[in-house]
Amino acid sequence: MIERADQLVLDYVSKAADAAHGVLRQDHRLDFVQRLRARIESERSGSEDPKVVARVLATFGDPAALVEREARRLSSDGEVPRIQAEPEVRPAESDTAVFPRVVDDVPPGVARGMREARARLAGRTERGLPFAGLRRAVMAGANPMATGGRDARTVVKGHPREVLAIGLLLLAALLVPMSLPSVAIFQVPVIVWAAGAATVLTSDSWSFRDRMIGIGAPMFGYGVGGVVIGALRVGGESGFSAFLAQFYAVSGIMFMIFTGLGVVWLAYRLWDLS
Template identity: 25%
Template sequence: MTQRSEQLVLDYLSDVGLALHGRVTAKERTAYLTSLRARIDERRGAADNDDVDTVRRILRGFGSPEHIVREELTGREVDLEDDEMIPPKPRHADRPPPPWRGGPHQGFMSLLEGPSQTDLRMDGRGGRKPGVTRNSLVLARHHPPEAVALAVLVLSGVWWDVAFLWVLGAALIILSQVWNALDKWIGVGFPLAACVVGMTLWTGEAKFIDQYIQQALPATGVPALGLASLVCVLYLFPKAARSARVADRSAGS
C-alpha cells in the first residue's frame, strides 16, 4: 500500500460522500461509505500490486462519484459522461436483454420478481432494486419499528374497522430514526388532513358538533384516512427499504 494510492481512495470516498450529502441521512451515508471502502479494499487485495495505476483502474470500475450515487439512489444504471472515469468494458455489456428476448420484466412484474441473476452492475452487485418481498424482509430485519408502522398503515387502509390502530402507526413514524422530519410530517399529517377533509364532505345532517363528528368520522373521515395512509405507504416504504438495504450491505461486508 503506497501513500499515493491510498490518497486516491480517500479522495474518491470524499467525493462520493459529497455527492451523497443532502440525499441520504448521515447514518446511511456513513454505512454506505464503509461498505464501499470494504469493496474497494477487497479488489485492491485481489490485485497483483497496489500501485497508483492499479488503484485508478479499480476506481474506474466503480464509476464516477456522481454516477455511483445516482445508481445507488435510483437502482438503475445510468450512462457515464465523465471521460476520466469510463470503465474499460462497455456499459451495454452488463445490461440484460429486453423482456421480449428472454430478459427480466421492467414494469409492474419487476416489483415481484426482484433482481435478475444476470443483471450486474460494475461493482458486482445487482443493477435493479430488489422486489417488494425482498425489500420487506430486509426492512423487517433491520428496521422492525418502521416495518410495523407501515404494516399498520396498510391494515388501516384496507380494513377501516381497525382504523384506530393508525394511532400506533403514527406514533412509530414519529419515533422513527430512519425517516426525516419531512417524512414524518407527511406520514402523519397527510392522513389527518385527509380525514378532516373527508369529514367536511359528509352530506348528512346533525344538530350538534359532537353528533356531526360521531356520524361523519366513520362515514367519510375514516375512509379518507385509510386511503391517505396507503398513499403514505407508497411514499415511506422506498425510503425505509433503501436505508435497510444499506444496513444489510454494511452488515454483510
C-alpha cells in the first residue's frame, strides 16, 4: 500500500521534472520540483491510500500544464525561465540539419538513484509476497494513474468490512451441504447468512439497491427458486408432502447458487465503486 502510493507521487513528480527540461532553468526547475513535491505531501496529509493519493494528484492536473504556468510566472517576475539551447550546428559535408539540443543537467548519481527507486517501488518490494508474480502479470498492462492505484489487494485493504461481509455470505453457502446441529430453532447457515447480511447493511460503500440485491438473492433462491424447481420436479405426483420433499431437496442448492450470484454482484460493485 505504502509503496504504491509513493510510486504514484514519484511518477507524477518525475513527469513534471521531465516536462520542465528545456523549459525551466536548472535552479528554477529544482525549486519547482521541490515545491511541487512539498505541496503534494501537504495535500496528501500523510495518507498511504493509493486512491486518496491518486485523487490528490488529479487535482493538480497535467504536469506539463503546471510547468507552463510556472514558466509564465517566472516571465512575469522578470526572470528568464528557459534554458539556453546549444546553437544549431551543421555537419561539414552534409545538408542535414541538427536540431538544438538541451543538455540534461541532472547529476548522473541523482538520475541513477531515481531509476533504482522506481524499480524498487514498482516491483522489487513485492518479492516474497504470495502470488506476487500472478499479481504483477494481471496488473502489467495497468497504468497506476489510470487505475487510481487500484488492484485486488488495495480493494481488500481499503474495504475490510465489505470483504468480511462477502466472506460470511460465502461461508453460509458452503455450510449448507453440511449436516450441522441447529442452534435453538435456527440452522447454522441461516445464522451465518444473517451475520453477513447485517454486515452488508452497515456498509456505506454499496448503494441501498446493491445491498438489497446482495442479501436478497440467497433468500430469493431459497424461496422462489425452491418453490419453482420443487414444483417442476414433482411432475405428475400429487400431494403436498411430495412437493415439500422436492422443495427441501432443491432449496439448499438454489440458496447456494443465488448466494454466489449475490456475492459476485457485491464484489463487482465494490471494485467498480472503489
